[in-house]
Amino acid sequence: MNTVLSSAITSLLQYGPVVRVAFYFQQQKLIMAEECYFYLMASMRKMRMPIPLSYTLEYFTELITAAVSEKQLESGVVDLYAFVEPSSKQTELHINITSTQSVLGLKSPVEIDVLREISVNTHILSQIHTPCPENHYAAVYAAENELDDVILLNPHKRIARCATGNLLLLNENTIRIPKQTEGAYISPLMENFVTWLNKKERVTIEEAEINGFETQKAEELSLISDASGLHPVQKIRNKSFGYTRFEQWAADWAASFLLG
Structure with a gap:
């Protein structure tokens, strides 16, 4: 070949x-x-x-x-x-x-919103990175609305993923991520990050069915993309978010590879 x-x-x-x-x-x-x-x-x-x-x-x-x-x-x-x-x-x-100067360090903050006009499927092809019209539509919508990305819902109106990656919702000491059966990407980068968090920081990782409105209740959110890395979500609609804990975790995670 x-x-x-x-x-x-x-x-x-x-x-x-x-x-x-x-x-x-x-x-x-x-x-x-x-x-x-x-x-x-x-x-x-x-x-x-x-x-x-x-x-x-x-x-x-x-x-x-x-x-x-x-x-x-x-x-x-x-x-x-x-x-x-x-x-x-x-x-x-x-x-x-x-x-890139840092593969694993925290990248630039992003502003996103929920896209309700279309939905993504929950079958196995939704879990891999392959060209699809939903991602093209989402990219155009985000650009037209001066957003960095959008949250895509599945047919059950629950969070599947963003166009470029997966969402992580932090509350207290628990990070919730959409299940792969909800339409989330399989992500080696995310798996490595959450496994490290669970082991080193004793953070509970919960794969869950997450409604769109639950993003407004999160203390911090991050978008993790296999292509561009870990981005803190700074704003969804009219609500702004900090990212102190994700910033520290990203720095420690990156340092763990240098030490290794």
């Missing part, structure tokens, strides 16, 4: 099955590689894509490490697209690398 690194391949992403999975590197070394790899394999299986026998963890580790070394970047995010080339019907890859 071919590995395609040219930006010209972007136009082919409109055809056939395609999935996107983010990999992360810090100090020129991959972190969370195993979690991201297994998410990639699971996503490809859900999309019924052919998976070459050569697609091992070692293969992707060497591929991404070589691409990062070639660009001489220290830290960043590798967006890896796996897609079925229309003519050959074979799986190919496209890699896009974004350099």
Whole structure:
């Protein structure tokens, strides 16, 4: 199977099955590689894509490490697209690398709101990163309303996710996140973060069915995106939120990888 690194391949992403999975590197070394790899394999299986026998963890580790070394970047995010080339019907890859000073630290605050005009499904394809009209609609709506993202509801009018990632709602010492069966993304980045929180900070993690109005009752909220990281939610509608605890947790989480 071919590995395609040219930006010209972007136009082919409109055809056939395609999935996107983010990999992360810090100090020129991959972190969370195993979690991201297994998410990639699971996503490809859900999309019924052919998976070459050569697609091992070692293969992707060497591929991404070589691409990062070639660009001489220290830290960043590798967006890896796996897609079925229309003519050959074979799986190919496209890699896009974004350099960032801090992969895991807290990113810029965001302003969001609930989008009620459409809903997202709760089946297995809603849990993976693949092009869908709901995300396109959400991105346009957010831009037109000067928002950074929107909260998407499922057909039961409960929170599924945002267009770019998942929501985390903090009250006292409990973080609530929407269940995957509610339409939330499977997220290696979020899983790593909440597992670390549960172990190191003794924060209770609760996967739940969450109504849209419950965001107004949260003490702090964050949007975690595999593509861009952890963003504190600063405002929903007319209510503003602080993010002191998420800010400290993000710093400690990032430091734990440096210590490791």
